[in-house]
Amino acid sequence: MHFRILLSLTCISAFAAPLCFAEKALQSDFSEMSFDELMQVEVTSVSKKAEKLSKAAAAAYVVTSEEIRRSGATSIPEALRLVPGVDAAQVDPNKWAVGIRGFNGQFTNKLLVMIDGQSVYTPTFSGVFWENFDYSIADIERIEVIRGPGATLWGANAVNGVINIITREAYDENRAAVAITAGNEIKHIANISGDYVFSDAVKARAYAKSKQLDGGISASGPMLEAGRKQHNDAEYKQLGGRIDWQISSEQWLTVQADLYRNDINQEHTFPLFESPFLNSLVEDTLEGEGAKIQARWHKITGLDSELQLQFSYDYYDRVDGKLTEHRDTANIEFQHQFAPRVDHEVVWGGGVRWSETEILPSMIILQSVRDDVYSWNLFAQDTVTFPEQHLSLTAGVKIDGFENGDSEVQPNVRASWQPNTATTLWGAISRAKRTPSFAETQVELILETSPPVGLAPLPTRIQVNGQSEFGAEQVDAYELGWRWQAAPNLAFDVAAFYNEYSDLRNYLPIYFDPSVPPIDVIGMQPFIAIDLESENSIEGHSQGVEVLARWQASESAQYRFVYSYIDTQLEDKLLGRDSLVGASQISADEDRSPNHLASIWGAFDLADNVELDVRLFYSGERSWVRTPVLQEFHIDSQVNADLRLSWRASEHLELSLVGRNLLKDEHQEFISESWPVPTQIERSAFLKAVYAW
Template sequence: MAMSLEELSNADISMTSAAKKEQSLSEIPAAAYVITNEMIRRSGVRSVAEALALAPGVQVTRISEFNWQVSLRGLNEVLFNKLLIMIDGRSVYSPLMSGSFWHTIDTLLEDIERIEIIRGTAGTMWGGNAANGVVNIITKNSRDTQGHYAEVAYGERSYQELNYRYGATINDKLTARAYVKGVTGDYYSINDDLWRNLRGGIRADYEDVNRQFTVQAGGYQTKSNHYWYYADFYQDPANVFTYTDIDIYSRGAYASFDWYEQTEKTDYELHLWLDANSTNEPSAQGEFYTIDVDTLGRTQLTDRHELTVGAGLRTIYRRFMDYPEELLNHVEPWGRFSNDPRGTDVILNTYAQLESQLTEKLTSTIGAKFEYFSLNDSVEFQPQARLLYTYSPRQQFWAGIGRAVVTPSFVDTKTDSYFLGNVEILGDADGDGDKEVVAIRPGIVITKANEELKNESVVTIDVGHRFAPTPSLNIDSTLFFSQYNNVRMEGNSAWECTFGECLDGSTIPNEVFILLENYSDNLDVENYGFETAIRWTPFESLTLNTSYSYIQTEATCSNHFSCDIDLTTGIKTKYNNQPSHFVSVQSLWDFAPGWQLDLWYKYKSAVDTPSPYYKEPSVSTVDLRLAWQHQPHWPRVELVVDGFGEHAYSELQGKAPIEETIYFKASWNIQ
């Protein structure tokens, strides 16, 4: 609370993710947004994923008390793979599905300096997965986190959190910190499934006149307990399903080294990181070990031209769950196996980008990246071209076009997934000619891997305008159009077994049905929309951060049964029936000395469609935070109400309901 809201509003916000160098937002020819530490703290969120809803274009869907799915510019799904997530430039995506498991992505929120978000293609600088955008979580330098920091929180549904961080100065050039964070609570609001999350890490920063080193390391473990069941189709029909408990865990560890060197005309960077993660979750059971090295050189060719070149190598070793000898003896509600469970995959890239000052007001950015993926032996070209016109210090216009691809995933090419269900047998039971359900049999749907898939790609054209008519008002708007090719969808399907009789002549007890399908790349998608972010400080004690997004999506395909225009299920139908309007309004109010009252309104429009599977009501919620801190060196006490006044509701059809949650938090920063 040391800075006034007016000072925060008028600060010249900068970011590093657009061109891998520090830039003011007014210098970036792309849709860029920064979520500041102040915005995160005063939103009352308990996770990084929740905080992303503050930004325009980002859709955050809560699927449990401690898990989320996050997408950018639509195409929202659990395995969303078109958004690159990083912490201090270290990718935290999963090689399994080229997306992110958000319940494993977290850190001490107090130590986040800002979250940088680039919307639109960023393949030239960042490569695979930067298709719809980039989220880079930037943590504070250890010199800015000295002394002790402690935080304790307690609330409904068994929620408890305890965090501690200590920072120290080794000498005038070297500082360090270490932290530990522990969270426990009910995984769902409707039952007492236990959730536990323990993580910790260290960071050390060395700074000389022209040289800087940063070393980080840490790890995490999440664990949840659930009421579970499995099927043994070789048992007596009365005992097909066995109910039990299951403990699901995720574990991970990482280490990174970042080196920055400055000379008179050239800057050099070297980034090295290692990551290991594993889980026993049935649909993701396996281990992945990654080592990544990236180099960069930035040279001022002339007074008007700056060239950035770089290259990178990533090696991924996988050890996944292979097929059991007899699948039908123990069938989970869902799961995943591989016929090629062990192997090493390589990603190579090289890129160049030229920034030119064409005139006093006009700047251009032209670049391209070549990237090689060994998983499917493919090479991709990811170019971009951008223009920035600085009409005045308070007003800028920009436009850009770029192509990016999605990193091929182990899910699509090397694994078979399945889920249990029921098959309804229709017949004319009473002889009146009307079809009705006469019997129900157990069924398994198996989706087979497809090694012939082409890489998903997207070409995006966007234009933007930034305007600050007064020091207290900033308006940032963007129009975009994207064309996606080779998007994943369900492939052709056929019955392998009906009433327990299979095509290969074998027999399965209990008249089990098995449906086989595969992944296909037949789907093409177009989407377009408008995004705006407005920051307004009408009074020194009040700031409003507002964002609005409008998104329209149309998916098309041909020569495939899932392309039927009247189909009511499938990814094509799902993409064509997604919310169009998203609103976020955060008010930050210092209403008395030492007191803060903050409100956060979020709105997602309804989906009104003939398909019963994707019909969604609109969702409006208000979060409330009341905080008191007598002096900067005193403890800060907070009351947070998440979903004020809300009874059970679901942010996505078929997901667990969410309810109002109240919790208290106290924190103390001792320098």
């Protein structure tokens, strides 16, 4: 007994897991047991594995609904927080920066984010407005996170990763649930949802959600005082639902719709066009509203073939100091999956997308711009399995085409090998593109103003201009991975990558003759005009590794260890590495994401109806420089922790207490890349009650 305790202490304190699983890996052969004995075996509801991804030749992770529940997440970025290889950092109480494999920022542009297969990134800046992207959290069935290029099947923008949120189908029985959350930073979240079975073939669910968040506390910044209560509280309202209709035994139709209205307070440091001509603190409210409708039709065309057709339309209206925009987008896509021969699986398809936008003047965009774009895509992928050799090979290509005749070809080759049932080795080589955003091709944004200095009699304004010649960014990615089920209760997943980037965006100054500087008049005030233009001039590489270990230490304790490392090295091919001009973007791309991320998640079932989740997480330092002003941004490396304790009081009622960022009174996680006002996130706690019947 003493030895076992000692061993257990070693296991837990040193996390020397491989030494320890053996004694717990006792397995009985159920098939030798009688029915009566089998009936007595107690089963703990183990979270379902998404088998589709466990053998995939890609660095994939599935966040299950159980994980989302046990994490206590109240928003989608929170649910992504400790996912292997994902850097989810809170910018302020209502904004997040979510990145995979580097390049993180509030306006990250190298990820494809989708909900139920429908892209939610905006072509305006190729990123996601996370603050306007919410859902009824308990109705998310799973989140698939793919690190690395996923362009062939998923689509453009999947340069460094894909996040696909899948909402659940309606239940096969009538149900309802009310969830109320309240705490110091979360003023309230109220969520009501219901499922209704109309008939054997038709079922539906609906939800409504309202959320109110408290503001944060300012961090110190250039000319900004720390410790001030900030104007960044927020109110959200959203409702939606879906209908699943099995039309006949081989076809079914899903229709889903959501709409939201958010009022989000925020602070910026906007350029002033009057004295003192400095970027100054501005309080502002973001009014966001939007709606989406989506219909998906499936038809089974054979034992191993299937057809899918999807249509969607969405719009958003966004009014704030940065961006006042109305955008409408419509999409039609089809996909056909079939097996032309034994051991072959082919998926091919295509789609057409139309998107129209109108941007009206705001505090940094002085001219209105309109645009409408048609684009199309075609893709095909074949997976060949060699059962004798336990090998499978995948080759595919996707072509994205645009109105102006441009097209982007994105191929990939993948292989996976299972030398035994416990091990999968995989490798992939792929090319992905990020198509230019609207901002990069057509929009003019004023970055900053500065007062007259020295001999210059006029103030200066710096503006970035989109440029119609700006082209797609490209990555060639080389990946290797290893999955190993070392024991029934211990599994490892390791992935390593080397990404070669070319044609990444920089903003470079347009040169002018210093003796005759260009003048721009804003209002009545003349400015010396310094214009920067988007240019495909950055190239370089990143490399890294991601490690995940899951250890079911006992029936009632599960540990998950995550570590990821990345190193990014870039340079401007026109200016080299050491030029001050154009170094901002390189510095931010390289160092705004931490080199190291790590976390430990212990999930314990203290009793039949009591759960404890302890999450410790580490994030390395972020520090980058803005040139030519040499403004430095620095965020220290940090350790923090979340705790969740829940009690299932009855069959219907679950109560939970969640503590967030418990190790510090307040801390700073991120600074937005443009017009930032640094914020500190406070320690917080909330209570949640879920009543379901």
